[in-house]
Ligand SMILES: Nc1nc2c(ncn2[C@@H]2O[C@H](COP(=O)(O)OP(=O)(O)OP(=O)(O)O)[C@@H](O)[C@H]2O)c(=O)[nH]1
C-alpha cells in the first residue's frame with residue numbers, strides 16, 4: 111500500500127489534471143486537504159490530538175477537568191462560556207507544541223502524566239455565538255479523534271446529528287444513529 115506521502119502527491123496531481131473538468135471550488139477544496147495532509151504527515155506517530163466537542167453546557171470543560179483531576183479548563187453556569195480552544199498537552203513535547211501551534215492553538219496547559227496525546231477543550235457548536243461553531247468546523251479536519259459530549263436535554267438536536275455526526279462519520283470508521 112502506498113504511503114500517505116505518495117497518496118498526497120497523487121492528490122496534488124489529480125488537482126492539477128482536473129483544471130477545466132471540475133469547478134475551481136472543488137479543486138481548491140481538494141488542494142486544501144492535500145496541504146493539510148502534508149502538514150499532518152510530519153507528525154504522524156508522534157502526536158495524537160483528541161478533541162472534546164459538543165453543545166454549550168454539555169459539560170466539555172467539566173469533562174476535561176475530570177480527566178485531568180484538576181481545574182485546568184474554565185467552567186461556568188453562563189452559556190456559552192469557552193471562547194477559544196484550549197489544550198492539555200504533554201509538557202516539554204516540542205513536536206506536540208508545534209502541531210498545536212500549526213492548528214492555531216495557543217492556550218496550552220502542561221500535562222505531566224501522559225505522552226504523545228493532547229486533549230482539547232473546544233468552544234460549543236450550537237450557541238448564539240457563530241464564531242464558536244466556525245472555530246470548531248475549522249479545527250475538526252485536523253483532529254485525530256473526537257469525544258462528542260451530549261446534553262441529555264438536547265440529545266436529539268439536529269445540529270449535532272445532521273451537521274456534525276453524520277457529516278464527520280463519513281470521514282471515519284465509526285458510524286452514528288439518531
Ligand atoms: N451552578 C453552577 N453550575 C456550573 C458551574 N460551572 C459549570 N456548571 C454547570 O455544569 C455544566 C457544564 O458546564 P461546562 O463544563 O462549562 O460546559 P461546556 O460544555 O464546557 O460549555 P461551553 O463552554 O459553554 O461550551 C452546565 O450545566 C453548567 O451550567 C458553576 O460554577 N456553578
Ligand SMILES: [Mg+2]
Pocket residue numbers: 170171172184185191192231232
Ligand atoms: Mg466550556
